[in-house]
Amino acid sequence: MTRADFLVAMLALGMLPLLYNRYWEEPVEGEDAEIMAGDDKKLKVSLNTNRRLNIEGPLGTSVLEVQDSRIRFVSSPCRGKQCIHSGWLQNTGDFAACLPNHISVTVRGNNRHYDAINF
């Protein structure tokens, strides 16, 4: 084996962990939330930073709160307030939606293990 062979082999071996992390490793549970406003506006937020988010929908502003790796609707301009009643979302696959205001939140994480959640 020449030095060049050795370098290429090392390069290949060195890339394996990178490829594994990128494509095969399970993400940490409940690592972020995907917020959808309307049919096409998507926002990914980390659950590791406490904050409040104002999301605009056709009825007005829905306020979401991220705290201690959880997220919830705090206020929304809908009548039923089912989104607020959903409470804190923290586990992968948890979701809540304010359908009248076309805003939904889904906790993402190791649910890449699942293609769909049934409930």
Next chain:
Amino acid sequence: MQKLYHTALCVCIVLIATGCSDNESKLHQARLVAFGTLVDISTWGVDDDVAEQAVAAVESTFNKIDHTWHAWHPSDLTQIDTQLAKGEQVELDADKIAFFKKAMRLADASGELFNPAIGKLIALWGFNQDDRPQGPPPDPAAITSLLALHPSMDDLIITDTTLKSSNPAVRFDFGGYAKGYAIDQAMAVLRARGIDNAIINAGGDLRAIGVHGDRPWRIGIRHPRNPGIIASVETSGDESVFTSGTYERFFEYDGVTYHHIIDPRDGYPAKHTLSVTIIYDDAATADTAATALVVAGPELWQKTAAQMGITQVMLIDDQLTVYMTPAMAKRIHFEIDPPPKVIIGDVS
């Protein structure tokens, strides 16, 4: 020779990386609001433009069915309700007749535990509105009065073109059927466009066809009481996975929780069951069976499932005991530790 060797090695590395990327890019996911819920559509192995056109067609299908069969927004169904209550005969097209006939067959097979003719009772409880009911629960006398009128699908007189009712108390609410019907229709739209690998998930109930690349579609079933997933299942071929749960819609009044699955026998929310999961070929039957078996409860679920021709059932009662058929037990993988208490029993 060495150059060739180095080049081959580099090409292998690139192929590994891009091969994975291709797998990711072959998955197309879309979410839309339709039918009063969120609808997630996943396709695999389809070009993005084809998938996007298919999603638009699915949205159109859901909207059309919503406008036809909505139980409280002005719709073809509310118009039918009005005409039948006046004693009139209604002319219907072939699709609507087929919709009613299938609902009648399923209601009969369920021993009327699925009874979409009790729309007035559902309205009395306040579950025929977009907003969460605030309570209080209905006056028991009002429930008794409605039950005494015995509205049922048996009251319908149906031909290939017409529908009539012999009971003016009949008012339809196809919750527990219409969503499954819509998913079936939407899946037919995908099939017609040559899509063979897909999931349509409407508000947590789904039909899956084909596979995700080189593996089956994986479905997580949410825990009926705690956050997270209780179990998972892999679909095979063309299957619907439906769960009816008493946690989906409810209201609280004076510390008591009242959920939305009303037992047609006594007029009150069904007791003793938290959720029922069904795996079956078509979504409409799965939807109906899940609803009927929540009403049937731990005592009657096996008999009701047998009558409806359902063999894959998982029922979770209010003590979190899991009842399963052997066919379901072979496929369910519990995702909680320790696993729940399980009682296996076949349909009978």
